[in-house]
Structure formats: C-alpha cells, structure tokens
Amino acid sequence: MHEQETSIALPDAASCPGWLLPNPSGVGYFVSKIDHSLLSRLHAVPLKTSEITALLNDLRMLAQAGEFPQDQLLELAADYATDARPEVVKAAVEAVHVVNSATLDSAGHAKFSAWINRHFGPQALKLGWRKREGDSEATNQLRVDLLPLAANLGAEPTLRAQAQQLARQWLVAKSGTGAAPQLGAMLGNILHSAAYNGDQALFEMLVATAAKTRDNGDRNEMLSALGSFTDPALRQKALDLMLSGGFDPREAVSILHTASSNPDSTPAVQQFVQQHYVALLDKLPEDSGATLPRMGRALCSAEERNNFDRFYKTRAAKYPGGKRNFAQTLESIDICVMNRTTQKGGMQRFMAAAAQ
Numbered sequence: 001m002h003e004q005e006t007s008i009a010l011p012d013a014a015s016c017p018g019w020l021l022p023n024p025s026g027v028g029y030f031v032s033k034i035d036h037s038l039l040s041r042l043h044a045v046p047l048k049t050s051e052i053t054a055l056l057n058d059l060r061m062l063a064q065a066g067e068f069p070q071d072q073l074l075e076l077a078a079d080y081a082t083d084a085r086p087e088v089v090k091a092a093v094e095a096v097h098v099v100n101s102a103t104l105d106s107a108g109h110a111k112f113s114a115w116i117n118r119h120f121g122p123q124a125l126k127l128g129w130r131k132r133e134g135d136s137e138a139t140n141q142l143r144v145d146l147l148p149l150a151a152n153l154g155a156e157p158t159l160r161a162q163a164q165q166l167a168r169q170w171l172v173a174k175s176g177t178g179a180a181p182q183l184g185a186m187l188g189n190i191l192h193s194a195a196y197n198g199d200q201a202l203f204e205m206l207v208a209t210a211a212k213t214r215d216n217g218d219r220n221e222m223l224s225a226l227g228s229f230t231d232p233a234l235r236q237k238a239l240d241l242m243l244s245g246g247f248d249p250r251e252a253v254s255i256l257h258t259a260s261s262n263p264d265s266t267p268a269v270q271q272f273v274q275q276h277y278v279a280l281l282d283k284l285p286e287d288s289g290a291t292l293p294r295m296g297r298a299l300c301s302a303e304e305r306n307n308f309d310r311f312y313k314t315r316a317a318k319y320p321g322g323k324r325n326f327a328q329t330l331e332s333i334d335i336c337v338m339n340r341t342t343q344k345g346g347m348q349r350f351m352a353a354a355a356q
Contacts (some may be wrong), residue, residue, distance in 0.1 A: 021045070025048060026051050031054070060073060063339075066338050100300045103340050116153050128147075129147055130183065140185070147159060147193070160197055167193075214323065239268070272349060293308075293329050300340055305333045
C-alpha cells in the first residue's frame with residue numbers, strides 16, 4: 001500500500017462484526033492501532049499466542065510513541081500477566097516497561113511497585129530464579145524478563161532476598177570458598193537484582209571479587225552489576241570506579257551503560273559524564289565521544305533535555321556517528337517529555353485505581 005489512507009470493505013457483511021483483529025496470526029509487517037472499545041471485545045476472543053504477542057507489542061510501540069494510552073496498555077498487560085503461555089506473559093512484561101519510572105513521584109513509585117507485585121509477583125515466585133529440569137526455552141526466556149521486573153520494580157520481598165542470597169553465595173565461591181551455585185544464564189540478572197537493592201557490604205564484595213578474578217566474563221558481569229545500585233551514595237561510588245584506576249576503563253564502562261538504562265539513575269550518570277567528560281574521553285576508546293550521548297536516552301524532563309542539548313550538540317558532532325547518536329537520543333527524550341504531558345491524566349487515574 002502506497003496511499004497514506006485506504007479503506008477496505010468487509011465482504012458480505014450484513015452488520016458490523018462483533019470484533020476485528022487487524023493482524024491475524026501476527027504475521028503482518030505493520031503496526032495495528034486499535035481503539036479501546038474494540039480492544040475490550042478482543043478479551044473474550046480465543047486469540048492465538050502469536051496474535052496476542054503481536055497485539056501487545058504493537059500497542060507497546062504505539063504507547064512509546066504517544067499514540068496509545070499507557071494506562072490502557074497496562075490494563076491489558078495485567079489481563080495477560082497470569083496467562084499459561086510464557087510467550088504471552090513475556091510480551092505483557094515488556095509492555096510494563098513502557099512506563100518511565102523517572103516520571104513517577106515517591107507515591108507513584110510505591111503504587112506502581114505494588115501493582116507490578118500484585119499482577120506479576122505470583123508468576124515470578126512460581127518460576128524462581130534458577131532453571132528447572134524440563135523448562136521450555138520459552139519459559140527460560142520469560143524468567144530472564146519476569147524475575148527482574150518483579151524483584152526490582154515490583155519489590156517482591158522473597159525474590160529480592162533470594163537474589164541477595166544467591167549473589168553472595170556466588171561471590172564467596174568466586175573468592176575461593178565453597179561451591180558456586182549454578183546460575184547459568186540468570187547470573188547477570190541475579191547480580192543486578194541483588195545490587196538494585198544492595199548495601200555497602202555487597203558493593204564491596206562485588207568490587208573485591210571483580211578485582212581478583214581472572215575470568216573476563218565473570219568480571220564483566222560484576223562490573224555491569226555495580227551500575228545497578230540505586231542507593232545514591234553507592235551509585236556514585238560505582239561511577240567513580242571509572243576513573244579510579246582499579247579497573248580497565250574499557251571494561252568498567254559497563255557500569256555507565258547499566259546505570260544509564262535505569263531512568264532513575266540516568267540523571268546521575270549524565271552529571272558524572274559532564275563533570276568528567278575530558279577525563280573519560282582520555283581513558284575510553286576513541287569512538288566514545290560518539291557513543292556517550294546514547295547514555296541519556298532515559299532522560300525525561302524539559303530541563304534535562306535542554307541541558308543535554310547544550311552539552312552534547314557541538315561535542316558529539318566532532319566524532320564520526322556522534323551527530324546521529326545525539327539526534328536519536330534527543331528524539332527519545334523529546335518523545336518521553338511529550339508522553340509525560342499527554343499521558344499524565346490517564347496515568348494518574350491508573351495509579352489511583354492501582355492503589356485500591
């Protein structure tokens with residue numbers, strides 16, 4: 001189709017159909033926009049796994065672009081949070097991440113956390129952190145997405161405690177005492193979740209173990225996890241490791257990448273980068289001047305946007321690819337700022353209902 005708009009007549013339709021699915025089997029290479037009234041009718045339809053995942057993914061992309069209400073997407077995600085099909089639950093988990101947590105005040109954080117725990121916590125507890133014999137590949141992929149959501153944003157207490165215990169056991173074993181628990185593909189997620197709500201003792205364990213290990217993969221997992229600390233003082237200590245000389249900056253930069261992926265930590269990352277910009281460029285690979293702007297993608301206020309623009313506009317243009325990275329990041333910030341305004345009413349109503 002080359003036209004901007006077109007109409008398709010329904011064959012032999014004596015009356016309006018009870019429901020309509022724009023992308024049967026989810027195989028079409030397009031994004032479907034469905035209004036709330038039609039969406040509500042689809043709840044009673046036995047859709048295929050591929051159709052539900054396509055629907056959730058389409059609406060997630062539209063919500064991210066400001067073309068669909070985030071609160072309606074979250075309501076739909078909650079409906080599928082306990083679905084028996086892991087692929088469907090995974091798509092519901094991904095839909096939840098449409099909300100930029102930096103746009104929530106402390107009361108909003110608490111309400112959103114409780115809502116996540118109520119709808120996704122039971123399934124996460126049932127799955128557990130560690131792979132079980134007989135788990136399908138879809139179940140394992142769901143575990144990677146669901147467990148961090150429930151433990152971190154959902155603040156599920158049992159999962160948080162389990163992540164702390166497994167991470168500490170693994171770190172102690174890596175230091176030469178005892179056998180390490182077999183965590184497989186969940187190692188990084190467990191370390192990150194432990195750090196997300198971690199204390200000074202865990203921080204020191206991660207730093208000390210990372211400094212001693214000869215395994216590059218394990219060290220990278222630990223350095224990346226250091227970027228997940230949300231305690232402001234510990235987060236700052238983690239960022240300072242970039243310049244302390246204790247680790248190769250080419251590896252330690254994963255601390256910055258991890259911290260910048262958390263909307264609540266992104267402003268601190270931007271402040272750190274701007275304060276130490278010259279020193280960072282001196283230690284990092286030559287193309288870092290082009291990639292550093294990408295660490296601002298989760299910023300979401302007009303003030304942060306203007307500060308980002310002033311700082312990077314001329315600096316990024318000096319490096320191949322920098323101008324493009326700067327423009328793409330600025331676009332992401334602009335979309336988030338726009339969403340923050342246009343979605344405000346719906347999200348306030350959603351949060352009020354979530355608290356009940």
